[in-house]
Structure formats: C-alpha cells, structure tokens
Amino acid sequence: MNIDTLFALALATPLAALLACLWRPARERMLSLLVLAPLPALAVALVALLDADAMPSLMLDPDRQIGLILDRPGAVLLGVAALLWSAAGAYAATYLCGKPHGGRFAVFWLLTLTGSLGVFVAADLLSFYLTFALVSLAAWGLVAHDGTPGARRAGVIYLLLAVVGEVLLLLAFVLLAVASPGASLAIETVVATLPASPWLAATLALLIAGFGLKAGLVPLHVWLPIAHPAAPMPASAVLSGVIVKAGIIGLIRFLPWDAGLDWWGAALTGIGLVTAFYAVAMGIVQSNPKTVLAYSTASQMGLVAAILGMGLAGGDRAAVTAGTVYAAHHLLAKGALFLAVGV
16 A cells, blocks of 8 residues: 555545444444544554655645645644544543443544544645634534533533634635735645735734634633533543644644744744743642643643744744644643543
C-alpha cells in the first residue's frame, strides 16, 4: 500500500464507520471499534515523518488547489492526535459499556474525529473551514452527552461560542479569498498575499480571535472550564488534548510568518502570556480535577500562542517547529492526565 492510499484511508476510515452507524446493530456495537478508526491516520503520519521526502496529497480540484496535503507540522499533530483518539476510544468502550445512548455517543465521536483529523491535513480554505466546523460543532454531542442539567447548559454555552468562532473565521476566509488575485484557494497561496491585503488588520484580528477561541485564549477561554467537567471522561481527554489544537494548527497555517509583523506578533505574545498566567491563577483554586486540567490546558495553549507570537513578530518560521512540538507534547500529556483521572 503506497502512502497516498494510506493518506486517503486516514479520513475514509472514520467516515466509513459513520456510514456503518446507519445500521442500528452496527451503531450499537461501534463503541468497541472506536479504537481502530484513527489508526490509518497514525500510520500515514509515521510514514510521512520517517520519510523526509514523503508529502502525500489528494487534490479534488487541481485548478483551485482544493484538497488535502500532509506537511511536517501537520504530520506531527496528526500522529499524536490519532494516538490519543485511539487510546481514548479504547477507554470509551469500557467507560460507557452498559450505559444508555452508547450508539449516539459513537456517532458524535466519529464526526468529531473526522473533523479533528481533517484540520491537520486540509490544504485549502474550503476544506479547512468544513473540517474545522465539523470538529467544532460535532463536539457539542460529546459535551452534552450525559443529558444532565449541567451537561445541557455546558453544551449550549459551548455551541454558542463555537458558532461565534465559525462566523469570525468565515469572515476572515472571505477577506483572504478576496485579497488573493488568483483563483487558487490553497492556504499557502492566500496567506502569501495577506501582507499586501488592504484588509490585513481586520483579517488578522478575525483569525486570531477565531482560532484563539478554539485554543482557549483569554478572554475567549470560558468554554474550557465549563465543557470539560460536563463531558464524559474520554470526551474530556480529546476535548482538552486534541480539539484545542484545531486553533493551534489554524494559527500555524494562516499567520504570514515571513512578513515580520511586529505589532501583531507582540499582541499575540501578550494575549498568550496573559492566558498562561491567568489560567494558572484560576486553576490552582479549583477543586474539581477536570476543571483544574481545563485551566491547565488554557495556560499551556497560552504558552504556545506566545511562542507563535514571538515568531510572527520576528518573521521567524522556527517558531512553527517550537510551537508544534510543544503542542504535541501537551496533547499527549493532557490526554493521559484526563484518562488517569478517570481511572
């Protein structure tokens, strides 16, 4: 099997599992198979990282460059995300065994998984927006799954903020597309023209706000300490470990690293550092361990944002590597901590 075929299977596998859920007996047994759905994504990430020349791609519209591609930052985050999704899926099969609505949980899990993996490989504005919206909106079903008043309230707050984030990014993507002179929707192409855009300030503000909301940056972090305690434990692990990384990969993909934007870099650095210290101060006074870990996630995403902000200010792409490695470390460590709390 070549790497391009394996790459196609990375998203095709969870989608096939979703289609199988249309058959009720398969849906009721899907919990035990969640551990398998991310494995093709893990495999293609490992192959891409071990072979420096491998960059699998799948173009659906070559003229507009609409499709999927796997670069080094995407491969790192895709691999560790798939590993956590698989581990949390194995835990979910035990955690939810015998509890009601396991089939419904599996459906929302697979929808969120598909979007979560997709944001790491999306090559264009359309693909990125669709996968980002999928991971954002489908995660509501994980947050509100238990059906308690607290879970329903958390689900409503999460969904409202997710929609706000989607609107911010949609406006930013429209400005990016309008400012780009050609027909290509490739992220690399539209971001290259961003420094010369007459809407540079508005676009950057919308991008940082939209992705910052998903990453949990202050003051848009409020969904994290609300959603995490309400969600079932395996869902909390992927919410904190993986789903916030949709915001981080967005910052990595859409910020113009070669432009040397001093003011915007300083602003992102400042937001990141405020988030890092504020979230620590809030976290240490909490009694619920899941809330403590939620604030810890916000704090560490603040550190990643500060790293990326300093790179943006200095026009230094090395910040992308540093931010990716730190985000990958956090993904595994925080996922493991949430699963350990469950145990």
